[in-house]
Amino acid sequence: MASTSVTSMSSQPSSIPLIEGENYDFWCIKMKTLFMSQDAWDLVENGFDEPENVITLTPVEKDQLKELKKMDAKALLFIQQGVISNIFPRIIRASKAKEACDILQ
Template sequence: MSFSPPPPVFVGENYNIWVVKMKTYLQAHDLWNVVLADIEQPPLRANLTIAQIKQHNEDTTKKYKAMSYLQNGVLDVIFTRIMTCNSPKQAWDRLKEEFQELDKTRQQQLINLIRDFENLKMKESGTIKQYVDKIMAIVNNIRLLGDEFSDKRIVEKVITLLEKYESKISSLEDSRDLSAIPLTELINALYA
């Protein structure tokens, strides 16, 4: 039997991060469809084959496994909010309803993060790594809020703000089309 790590635990903060981790965790255990579908298993009928009985038992077990992972994936103070839920979908939806920021709040967060991205400047004493780390922290938060933020836009930002590395960027432009350079390749070239 292989070891399975425990589910990620939601502590009441960073709900969007927990959702991504928990969804992946449930997918890895083949339980995500159980959360999405919310299908109640009908009672067993008479004259079923052994295979049908086995399938019924597996489907019922999956529902309880998914519910167990969700219940164990939250602190006790949050568990009390979902403990009366009868299905994994009901628990998932209740957590979403309570903890996912309202669209208006989410949109405002997105606007603020994009503004932070646009206004970000590299400090004179800063390193490329520090600068790129700040950019990626902002971009990852933007993406967690559901915005499709392209690598091309990040590359453009890196290129336009690295004035003290202008000679390096010029040599890169001579050898590559910077509008098509992958972000990781640009970062590695600048680190070098």
């Protein structure tokens, strides 16, 4: 009996598209599909705002924020892995996935 597994942001895709400088449009389409498959496209496209005062958050809100930050960090990692070494310095200071995508655009 064959088993199936569901890929989540906790597992890295087997192949991350690589941008080499001249193929941005193709890379962008492939990365969008990757993020959609990880249920992270909305986060990458729109980003998220961190609350100014985390102390006022409820425990549930704190957990949600933690998961959002974790998903964003994984999306940023995929973007970082998807650029060649001479493009990476452009996004080296990006701390969120949307920020890195905006820089590359």
